[in-house]
Amino acid sequence: MGFMLTEKAIDAAALVEGLRDMRAGACVTFEGRVRAENGGRTVTALDYEAYGPLAEKEGEKVLSEAGRKFRITGAACVHRTGKLGLGDIAVWVGVTAGHRGAAFGACRYIIDEIKERLPIWKKEHYADGATEWINCAADGRPPGGRRRGKAG
């Protein structure tokens, strides 16, 4: 339970087991995974870096907010740091609730806020050998040179 950063592979089955709760009629989980493409470029790997103490504090805050906004019985979130390969889980969110509406709502709230607020950075490695820190281009453009838009 709660928020955690980890350098180790995320074990989704173990995490969902940790959310077992006889009061919960619903359990919604989200896995953010490393995708092979971004902005038209072929991605081969990602590095995640976090300012640990502040990311953990802010992550706990997001989970508490979800508990106040939605009628849930439990929530947990784990975010990776270090080097990730294609298909690896970068972030995992799990929520239990009496009913599905609150579980879906809280899960969506948590992943959206985590992506917006936690001091975590992502460097993409591309097939052509280039690398880029996402959202950090000096002119504000996203990778691939398209106009800035909402990240996936």
Added chain:
Amino acid sequence: MKKTVRVRYFAILREQRGLDEERIVTEAATAGALYEALRGRHPFSLPADRLRVAINGEFRTWETAVSDGDELVFMPPIAGG
């Protein structure tokens, strides 16, 4: 007035500075003034308005006064998830 602070760097700033952290003796009054001073010395590509600052583990504004012994982190645009 001179004070000694610890500055930690992450992601693109860490690479542009070539260091994870350093101790800096500064006369900068605010977090914003300190970043501008550092930007004058190092090849930081991002202006302050693209960054956020944390002091002693809390998000703060650029106008926040810098005190002796503070730990500052200038945070590039985040990209978690």
